[in-house]
Amino acid sequence: MATSLQNLSDYDASTFIDISEKRFGLVVADWNREITDVLSAGAYDTLLKHGATADNIYRNTVPGSFELTLGAQFLAQHDEMDAVICLGVVIQGETKHDDYICHAVAQGITQVGLKFNKPVIFGLVTTNTLEQAWDRAGGKHGNKGVEAAVAAIQMLGF
Ligand code: DLZ
Secondary structure (H helix, E strand, C coil): CCCCHHHHCCCCHHHCCCCCCCCEEEEEECCCHHHHHHHHHHHHHHHHHCCCCHHHEEEEEECCHHHHHHHHHHHHCCCCCCEEEEEEEEECCCCCHHHHHHHHHHHHHHHHHHHHCCCEEEEEEEECCHHHHHHCEEECCEEHHHHHHHHHHHHHCC
16 A cells, blocks of 8 residues: 555654754745644644754744745755755635735745756645635644655755
């Protein structure tokens, strides 16, 4: 049976590579801050749980999810940075802003990862409602920040 990322986050730390010397960047959007803070805490705790040190985790905030791409690039361009995790929450409104932002971020951070040849993780929660976003930030669908951190660790194992 396929193993989901959520299940992987519960694995024993020994199943992952040694990340005690790895440096991680967290780029966190200020929009919907009360939710992105929960995603960020989930990612941070997961990195520590799997052996990263607090000194090696750099957290930067950007105004909104649209800026995640450039924020990721600012961190990824440093040779000593091993992986970058982008965290944001985009909620559908009356206009198509959510579409534009989500597509731009998906394409943008893909390019940053390819340009610098390192994991740049898409931790963007894109939902129709605020409630659905909370469901993915410590609610019934887990914490996407945790999953994003697990994805970063997994990619470092390649
Ligand atoms: C403008 C905007 C809107 C309407 N909605 C969101 C959102 O749901 N989530 C989010 O992270 N950011 C939003 N933003 C802000 C944009 O991402 C961006 O910060 C601004 O357009 C400035 O470039």
